Amino acid sequence: MALILRRASTWDGESPDLRTADVVCADGMVRSVEPAGSVRPMPDDQVIEAEGSTLLPGLIDGHVHLVWSGGSDPADIVERDGEQVTAIRAAANARAQLLGGVTTVADLGSNWDIAIAVSRAVTQGHIEGPRILAAGRTVAMTGGHDPFWVNACDGVDAVIRGVREQVFLGAALVKTAATGGVYGRAEGEVVGASELTPEELTAMASEAHRRGVRVAAHALGAEGISNAVGAGIDIIEHGVYLTEETAAMMAANGTVLCPTLAVYRSLAEGGGPAYAAAKAADVVQAHGEAVRMALEAGVPVIAGTDAGSPGMPHPSLGAELAALHACGMSPVEVLRAATSRAADAFGISGGRISPGAPADLILVDGDPLSDPVAATQPSVAVCGQRVVHRR
Ligand SMILES: [Zn+2]
Structure with a gap:
């Protein structure tokens, strides 16, 4: 038929x-x-x-967290709910994405590798959902960004083990953190601070590529972005303090930028905890400029929302498409960023x-x-x- x-x-x-x-x-x-x-x-x-x-x-959201539902402090809710309720919540969020016309999502971080299980449940027909490219736990350093869903790896050998472990569990891609972030924990995390070393990031990218998966790196500060790009990471998430020099390197290497503009506006406007609002205000200032710099240099930019994060329910692509358009992308470029260009970034057919x-x-x-x-x-x-x- x-x-x-x-x-x-x-x-x-x-x-x-x-x-x-x-x-x-x-x-x-x-x-x-x-x-x-x-x-x-x-x-x-x-x-x-x-x-x-x-x-x-069908639309592609290049950055979501299915275990979170976009409340003001979703990490705290996961901690209170525990693994079983969180898995059911993630399944419901997947279905909401699909009903909103988002037929593929990349899940870049989930406690207990839940997004990998949800992806499998969709494929097996147990639940209704989009195609889910799931990283599961992030491969990142001890005491760094988003410690609640990390597969903590310190040193080159440990990073290689982390990549192998995530691939063995069924990860379709690897997510790492090259710098601190805005939302996640109230203290001890700085946006500009680099996390994994260039050696660790290089080992991660080469082992992931050897196993046939791509790597997306959370990177806000300039040094961490540069470390990740130099290491051969495939996709830079956020990229807030991008420099012209690094943008040129990204364009030359074909490194993709997934800026997630809308989530930082939501945080700056008080969509999340107070500690995050103060940090996000600085980020919003720099972020639009970073995207314009990337576009000017010829970096492929894709649409991702960080859906599930504070103020970003499933689905949330509308706000991100509007923000990309406001950064100077034409409507057709914005649509490509959420379809064909995103598919190419993840190495999948579709879009x-x-x-x-x-x-x-x-x-x-x-x-x-x-x-x-x-x-x-x-x-x-x-x-x-x-x-x-x-x-
Ligand atoms: Zn995220």
């Missing part, structure tokens, strides 16, 4: 413009894109008449409407090529050819 979406204004995930088309899906994948009105359905095919709507690839791509699709009202935020309010969401949401 095929799924046919007819006569939608279709954006393929890359082109600068739309074209009206019939899109045919079979076996969970896009089979063909045909001239509008040309496809004759078979009796048992599922047909969605989509004239007047815009069809896009496109083309033959052989997964049948992950959303239908939206309005014109997301003039207002990209419109893409985050789908009237229909499809994942693996299954219609999961229909308004």
